[in-house]
Amino acid sequence: MFLFFSIFVRVGEYKISTTEDCENVKREPRCSQYPVQDLAIEEIIIHPKFSTTVFKDDIGLVRVTKMDFKPENVHPICLPVSEEARTKKFNNAVVTGWGYTNPYQPKLGDPGTKADILQQVGLVTRDLKECKKQYDDVPQARIKFTHICSGGFGEKDACPGDSGGPLQKAMDNDEGQLRSFQLGIVSFGPVICGTDGRPGVYTRISYYMDWILDNLKP
Numbered sequence: 001m002f003l004f005f006s007i008f009v010r011v012g013e014y015k016i017s018t019t020e021d022c023e024n025v026k027r028e029p030r031c032s033q034y035p036v037q038d039l040a041i042e043e044i045i046i047h048p049k050f051s052t053t054v055f056k057d058d059i060g061l062v063r064v065t066k067m068d069f070k071p072e073n074v075h076p077i078c079l080p081v082s083e084e085a086r087t088k089k090f091n092n093a094v095v096t097g098w099g100y101t102n103p104y105q106p107k108l109g110d111p112g113t114k115a116d117i118l119q120q121v122g123l124v125t126r127d128l129k130e131c132k133k134q135y136d137d138v139p140q141a142r143i144k145f146t147h148i149c150s151g152g153f154g155e156k157d158a159c160p161g162d163s164g165g166p167l168q169k170a171m172d173n174d175e176g177q178l179r180s181f182q183l184g185i186v187s188f189g190p191v192i193c194g195t196d197g198r199p200g201v202y203t204r205i206s207y208y209m210d211w212i213l214d215n216l217k218p
Helices: 083-087 128-134 205-214
Strands: 008-011 022-025 028-031 037-046 060-064 092-097 119-126 147-150 166-172 178-188 200-204
Touching (some): 083 205, 092 178, 128 147
Antiparallel strands (some): 022 028, 147 200
């Protein structure tokens, strides 16, 4: 018996369990007329210094087949390319994902339940030195300037199933237009997500922009 798994990248998704994506806007359902796009993976590029031993350089690139950006359910996100964007300080951001919504899942022997609808939560950015102290008891967690620490208050956090997702913030681009920028990637956090006093840790994209640009292709 042979098992075959199809791995692809899906864009334009909102609610996993339905073909049509709808949300309530002012108590009225608003549905997208556009279907999701499933894109074949052409290449996976893992950072050459990535390490699971010390949670280091937790970033990679996935090259996919051409996607259509015309539908309203698909929009590109900006990256901090310019020097100004790379060094701009921010005090809060938003993380999104379809991970577990209960911080105590998954429990031992219980697979838990992941979100069916795309979730988002606003997080406060934490001081790196303070974040490092809060992870001193975790040998693998070597917090550095290549990381962003966010959350750690009131069970607001990324959870298992959100790993690899975006930490983003609306900021002005070089032309003064308000755009969403991806600033971080969900990397790791406390065993029980949303633990007060222990923020989630994200890969800081601005540090890796040169590597990202060097690996881009037309």
